[in-house]
Amino acid sequence: MPRLTSEQRNAIHQKTTNLLDVLLRFHVSFSAQKFIHDDAVIKWRELEALLHITYPLKGVGIKATRSNLVHFDEGDGGFIYSEEDLNPGDVPQELQAFPYEAASAAYIFTLLEGYGDELVKIVNPTYLTARQAWHHKVYGDMNPKDRATVNAARIGFAKPFNRPGSGVPAYAAKRLIEIKRVRNEFMHEGSFDSTFPDFFANVLGTVATIYFLLMPSERKLSHYPYYDYHEKWE
Incomplete structure (x- = not known):
């Protein structure tokens, strides 16, 4: 060795x-x-109300054919539709899936x-x-x-x-x-x-x-990346 x-x-x-x-x-x-995430799951009504203000989230769909697989975005003639209108009420139930x-x-x-x-x-x-x-x-x-x-x-x-x-x-x-x-x-x-x-x-x-x-001669490996409030990590 x-x-x-x-x-x-x-x-x-x-x-x-x-x-x-x-x-x-x-x-x-x-x-x-x-x-x-967990707070949003619990307060799902507040999340839904927030999404109703500006509708920031969009749905995604796919329409694929043998001839449109070259491009991704439907605006370019592709198969992915990423700007579909989405009911905010459908969002909270999807939080659990991530x-x-x-x-x-x-x-x-x-x-x-x-x-x-x-x-x-x-x-x-x-x-x-x-x-x-x-x-x-x-x-x-x-x-x-x-x-x-x-x-x-x-x-x-x-x-x-x-x-x-x-x-x-x-x-x-x-x-x-x-x-x-x-x-x-x-x-x-x-x-x-x-x-x-x-x-x-x-x-x-x-x-x-x-x-x-x-590193067999080492006896300690210590690291804390934040402020040391209790002087434990010197």
């Missing part, structure tokens, strides 16, 4: 801090959007994937082949209750970073299995049986695990 240079260590620390900043801020963004939690989970999974890939390029640059992600040896259908399977996941977790599987705790391997399971179900089956806070916690824990795996 080659020793990291100071340049590599600095790059790993910077990329980790940058990702944590994005993730922690996104959690607030998610929470704010969810609060506004997959806030699943879409947010999919987004931070992409951030985690990119983070891991970037670190692999720093510490093990010849490992990944084209279209291959750092987590490709950990599968969502692995049995987290089987010790041999979890050990295989530990090895699959660590190998891209040129580290032994013993450096990955069993709980961390199980977290990555769960991340892959939830992500695959959403992307391939359209279902989501987790919550964003749970998925977020698993992703945050995985980031920390990767960091400590690559």
